[in-house]
Every structure is written in C-alpha cells, then in structure tokens.
Amino acid sequence: MNHNLNKLTFYYALWQRKCWKCKKDVIVALNVEGWSFVPGEEGELWTQKLPDWLLKHLRSLGANIHYRKTLIVKEGYYANVCPYCNAVQGEWFLREEILNYLYEKNPPNFKILEIRKEGIIRQFNSVKEANDYYFP
Ligand SMILES: [Zn+2]
Numbered sequence: 624m625n626h627n628l629n630k631l632t633f634y635y636a637l638w639q640r641k642c643w644k645c646k647k648d649v650i651v652a653l654n655v656e657g658w659s660f661v662p663g664e665e666g667e668l669w670t671q672k673l674p675d676w677l678l679k680h681l682r683s684l685g686a687n688i689h690y691r692k693t694l695i696v697k698e699g700y701y702a703n704v705c706p707y708c709n710a711v712q713g714e715w716f717l718r719e720e721i722l723n724y725l726y727e728k729n730p731p732n733f734k735i736l737e738i739r740k741e742g743i744i745r746q747f748n749s750v751k752e753a754n755d756y757y758f759p
Contacts (some may be wrong), residue, residue, distance in 0.1 A: 624750050626675070627666075628671060628672050632654050632738070632739050633654065633737075633745070634651060634656045634736070635651045635681065635735070636653050636721055637653075637681075637686060637734050637735075637736065638651060638721075638724070638733040640712070640720065641731035644710035645708035646691075647705070649685060649687065649703070649705050649707070649712065650685035651686060651717055652688060653717045653718065654670065655735065659720050660662070660750050660757065660758070661737075662757055668714055669700035669714060670701050671699065677738065678726075681738075687705070687706045689704045690702070691704060691711050695713070700714075717743055724750055726742040726751075729748070730749055733748070733749070734748055735747040
C-alpha cells in the first residue's frame with residue numbers, strides 16, 4: 624500500500640466542479656492511473672500515502688487536498704476538501720463525475736496531467752487527447 628511513495632510518475636485528472644455543500648466552484652484532483660486512457664496499474668481508492676512533492680504540485684494547481692477522516696473512511700485519506708466550507712468532495716462522487724468527461728471533445732475546466740517530481744510533464748485537455756497520445 625506504500626508503493627505510492629516510490630512512484631516516479633502520477634496521472635491525475637483535474638477539473639472544476641460545484642462543491643456539493645456550498646455550491647461554490649472548486650478544483651478537484653483524482654488519480655486516474657490505470658484508467659483506460661493513461662498507463663499504469665489501477666490506483667487504490669482513498670489513498671493514504673502520497674509523496675510531499677506530489678501534494679505540493681496538486682495544491683499549486685488549485686486542488687485543495689488534505690488528509691481527512693470521514694464517516695466512510697474512518698482511518699482517513701487524502702481527500703479533496705472545499706476551501707470555502709471545508710466539505711470533503713467524496714471520492715465515489717468524483718469517480719462517477721469523471722465518467723461524464725469520457726466522451727467530451729472540449730470539456731471546459733478539465734485536464735489530465737502527467738506529473739513527476741520535476742513538475743508537469745504532459746497536459747491533455749480531454750480524455751481523448753490523453754488516450755490518443757498514450758495508445759496511438
Ligand atoms: Zn463548499
């Protein structure tokens with residue numbers, strides 16, 4: 624379960640959504656490694672270990688990720704937290720929401736990133752763009 628700490632490359636989708644509680648616009652980040660459009664093995668739900676450098680990158684991109692204990696995940700995990708009202712944007716909901724982007728050609732406020740310690744290696748503006756690059 625600690626393999627995340629040694630990983631050199633991460634694949635994240637970032638997008639803007641409305642906080643379910645206060646309805647303000649927030650940016651969320653979801654690890655999409657192993658989904659059909661990026662390489663790698665499928666990542667775990669409710670990640671409990673992330674390298675500091677990755678957290679730094681994700682936060683600098685606007686994703687407000689913090690370790691939180693919730694009713695469903697009592698031991699806690701790195702969750703997307705609303706910066707305005709502190710509500711956790713639940714991972715199940717985010718995983719469902721990203722399905723809406725699978726076939727969108729030009730989704731607004733959505734991107735897929737390949738991230739390494741040195742920074743953002745690649746950026747795609749849609750699922751299709753990432754898919755075409757990694758699986759030509
Ligand atoms: Zn909120």
